Amino acid sequence: MGTGSRRTRTGRLVDTAKALHRRAESRFPLITHxxxxxxxxxxxDSATRLAAQSFLTAVPLLFVVAAYAPPVLRHxxxxxxxxxxxxxxxADAEIEQVFQPSTGNLRQATGVIGGLMVLLSATAVSRALQRLCKRAWEIPRAGTRIAPWRWLAWLVLWLSALVLQGPVHSGFGLGAWLGLPLTLVTQILLWWWTQHLLLGGLVRWRPLLPGSVATGAVLTALTVTARLYMPRALNRTLTEYGSVGSVFVLLSWLIVVCVAAALSVTTGAVLAQExxxxxxxxxxxxxxxxxxP
Incomplete structure (x- = not known):
């Protein structure tokens, strides 16, 4: 009797939860969807994995680029x-020291084979972001193979966008009044093309626009926040704990950015399908x- 009674109560709770879900869906469809x-x-979970992949593979890729890039590009x-x-x-002195050692020493530390391995490993970021986009758009895994060259193409896009962030943020020397809207437009275009590229054209351009606008706006706001928070946090942890402290600050910030991007892309997909x-x-x-069917 005791077991049967518990099963009955559990069944009633499940039925009640389903009824509440249906009622909420009828009254607040957008929120429930x-x-x-x-x-x-x-x-x-998806955002944390993306942040971890970015830290473990994309950050080392920056060192490889610094090792083989011309001095102007490295600067x-x-x-x-x-x-x-x-x-x-x-923090500024640390980043200068990391990326501006003698080119020969940096190349010896990486090596050609090591550089190629880092480049291939960095595609893990592209794959993690691709899985996020596919889940956001409810694209099944079966029968939706997407060419691997898109992973490398996204890395080239990401590196190019990162190199151009300095001029964009400064409004090409004209100030923040131009830099902020330029950053917003750049982020929107970047995420618009990112979704289209990593989804292999399975979703057309126009439906991807709401998610791109949402992600671009949120990440632009986080960029402004980063300039207020990161210098103090990095300088404090470098003083108290050395380089190890900066690792935790950077990883924490990457998690925040990836969670914001995941929420924005998913919200954009839901809005576009309403x-x-x-x-x-x-x-x-x-x-x-x-x-x-």
Whole structure:
């Protein structure tokens, strides 16, 4: 009797939860659809994996680029990193020391084979971001193979955008009044092309626009926040704990950025598939609206 009674109560609770979900979906469809998509994407797990891959593979790729890039390009890379994070004091000196040693020593530390391995390993970031985009758009794994060259193409895009961040943030020397809107436009275009590239054209350009705008706006706001928070945090941890402390600060910031990007991309996909936008954008139907075969 005890076991049967517990099963009965559990069944009632499940039925009640389902009824509440249906009622919420009828009254607040957008909120429930967004919550369901967040659960299916597994936002925080996906974002944390993306941040870890970025830290473990993309950051070493910067050292390889610094090893073989011409001095002008290497200097521009340092300038852009400094501009993105607003680095000053010990943190600025640390980044200068890391990326501006003698070229020969840096090349010996990496090596050609090591450089190629780092480049191939860095595609893990592209693959993690691709999985996030596919989950956000409910694209099944089966039958949706996407050419691996897109992973390398995204890395080239990311590196190029990073190198150009310095001039963009400064408004090409004209000041923040131009730099901020330029950063916003650049981020929107970057994420628009990122989704289209990594999804292999499975979703057309127009439906990808809401997510690109949302992601670009959120990451632009985080860029402003980074210039206020990162210099102080990095300088404090470098003083108290040395280089090890800066690792935790950088990884924590990457997690924040990746969570923001994952939330924005997923929210954009849900908005694009809602009735008030799907017809105008030509969005693919959400799985809940797809016709049953």
């Amino acid at each position: 967004l919550a369901d998509r967040m659960v299916s994407v597994n936002i925080f 521009q890379l340092v300038t852009s990193i400094r501009a993105v994070f607003g680095l000053t004091g010990p 009735p008030f936008l799907s017809g105008r954008l030509g969005s693919p139907p959400a799985r809940r609206d797809a016709p049953v």
